[in-house]
Amino acid sequence: MTAEFQHPETHLLQADVRTVASLLSAAADLTLVVDGNDVIDDLSHNLDQASSGGIAAWRGQPVESVVRGSSRPVLKKMLRSAREGDPATRFDVNHLLEGERDLPVQYSAFSVGGGQTVLLGRDLRVVAELQSRLLVNRQSLERNTRNQRQAEAHYRLLFETASEAIVIVDAVSGKIREANPRAAAILGFANAGLSGRKLSALFQKHQQADVQAMLAGVLASGTPVTLDLSGGQDDRGLTLAAELFRAGDLRLIMVRVSQPDAASGREAESDLGLDAIVRNAAEGILLTDEQGKVLWANESFLGLAGVPLAAHVVGRAFGDFFQWSGIEQDVLLQNVRMHGRVQAFAGTVKGANGQTTDVDLSAVAMLDRSPPGYGFVIRQLSPEGARQGRGNSDLTRTAENLVEMIGRVPMKDLVRDTTDVIEKMCIEAALNLTGNNRASAARVLGLSRQALYLKMNRFGIASDE
Template sequence: MSPFRAPNESLGSLDAATVAALIEGMADVAVVLDTAGTVQDVYFGSDDLRTDLGADWIGQTWLTTVSLDTRPNIEALLDDVQHQPITRWRQVTHRSARGTEIPIQYRALRLKGHDGPIVAVGRNLQGMAALQQQLIDAQQALERDYWRFRQVETRYRLLFRMVSEAILIIDAPTQRVVEANPAAGQLLGEAPTRIIGRPFPEGFDTESTQAINGLLAGVRAAGRADDVRARLADELEEFLVSASLLRQENASFLLVRLSPILAESASNAPPDAKARYLRVLEDAPDGVVITDADGRILSANATFLSLAEIATEQQARGESLDRWLGRPGVDLSVLMANLRQYTTVRLFATLLRGEYGTTTDVEISAAAVRNGERPYFGFFIRDVGRRLHSEPPTSPEQTRWLDQLTERVGRVPLKELVRESTDTIERLCIEAALTLTGDNRASAAELLGLSRQSLYVKIDRYGIVADHAHAAETPTEEP
């Protein structure tokens, strides 16, 4: 601090009004204290600050106007002003009328000698505190994003290393390998670290190199191209090479997959008509899943993998379809029971749960196919989430029941109304379950969480037998 060289000459003798104006001009809060620390007068630089802090400080001990944890700063400020004309800045917090804390930075000076009044000049630090809080929030958000990206990268690295298919990531402009998983290194006869940085394709015969270059050029230009066959130089084994374009910020990469073509697969290749049919199923906009008699997945198309939030078909094989359906232990059992009895199921409504927690409203149609003594089941899963956003129309029967219930309010005791309403709702649920399961009472009982005997009693009680006289008592035995 550099004081005035000659304050008496430059400032002269200032009266109290001038001193007050100077203090008011440079302070957000100014407090005049006696030697005991009692507030004699106070100034607030704004009406908002006066409202927040309150105007009843006069006559109180200044120490009581601040929060408990900052009272030592006030005590130190009053102690310092006894030994020096102007103290250093110290920060305290006042409790506002709204319950919030307002940070104020004070420094004190003594007027008219040792026995004169003490003036504490304060600066409002709310703006700075808000900026500090914004900085802290931004830093915490950055840290959360950083750790989330680290977790995503870790999952990607783990999946990339564990996947059984050979995968290469190629820089699109230079066609040099950026990443290679262990399966690719094993297939190409090199360690993955030695493949990185080398041009691709390398090590293939001339015809295969030309075919792969044409594939990559087509993917760069159009985003996709037909798979090609390739063969390593001096080797008989063939690969099926596929590629797709991957954009990341301003960079473009090619995701290349190498799949060995087994000799027996080539000899048993399906005719063109069947191959086209299989390709249509693979590229279908609806999920297509084929399971064995126990509901374990044998194959699934890309749409199902996307709905289930899994990366490769290999991850789904051998898993029960029940793992992704909305009501574990119920939906698949109902579907399988109907398939065994009727061989087809149409428009079964349920949910599909993804690996990362997302749920999708779906409708499932299914068919049972027998291959020798072993049955297989095909499931066609359609995303109907957009279609179900609107509420279904209320049936006339439901509207009539609600009107009758409203008319009886005040004429019938509440307990009797509740009992009758419960019976009506129970009947509607049973009818809905029977409709949903194609009048299969055993499946409806499982869907409702009832025993078969309980369901039969309720059906007889509500007179539903006449409407569902053709209901199947039990599902047929598994073939």
């Protein structure tokens, strides 16, 4: 917002030419007087000696010759606007100094008659330096945040896959903050059901006082304490080993829960009649029921999906582990039902930590077994095969199977899912084009950054910006 003098003819009437020139020189860091042919007639500046080298030689040169090529369209627009009498507007121009150095200047242009235009400029180097520092600090913050997230993901993976049963307890309240799946299985609770419960409440009444005394002893002494709960009415034969540690300002107790017969219990897993070749196959193998709920998965599939334990897969819909639309899953299952088997169905496995892997799926119907269901073999594509095979496969596969789905799926669902495939492909192409720069990708796609983030989350697209 600007405000101009209301009565300059009254208050500035006595100002002579030299006074006006002094005012212009004092008001601006760099002042240029440009004639009607865009040649610099005169200039003044208040720049330091290190920055002003060569500026005096600009007199008599075309003004375009002293600015960067990228700034010339802005310069022309500024001069044209001033000569046409448009309201004063600020324009950012980059000058070229000796030694290929830049001098960013913000100009306001005024026509003073006789074909001459006065450019009043403010040195923007301090602003540019502050912006540069802000950008460096922001990038450093983003790197630190990314490293922290990676460390948290590594901790979470180690915690959940540890063979030991571990419970993290608040030292003051005695309430459980975290427990890994192994501890939940030994204690006989769902993993999510342990958080917020008192550790002592998980045991029989005659054992609760001992558990509370153990926690109090660890907190008071700071030394590890072991409690044997075997014998009595509790036939689990548990042993608790508690140790105090700090996490910032929090005082926490790590309790290791051990069970003498745990090793034999782990070996007594259900046998689905699969031989060692299937269990140890390099390809991922899934068995599902007719509704697509996972019944069994081998180790190779767990590795592809980034899932530490088979228990985290069993009972979930197999489509949860693939990056595709609902129509693609329907097409795959429909073809398996109709033909008994499907080969080379392209897909992408989405891992628990955001990574994706291009794969080929083969499926077979197993309707004569109990319970009836399907078997899937998932083969990871090599990087060369992924580049050659993916391309427009999502769109092509949707188009090829569109006719088969007519009559089985409402048309609005067909149109919606096909549109989703196209949107996803455009976002992935924009991210590849811009080197995973989300801000640039959003500009390429004509979206706001927030809209791009929402669509990436919707389609399960990960980026390492």
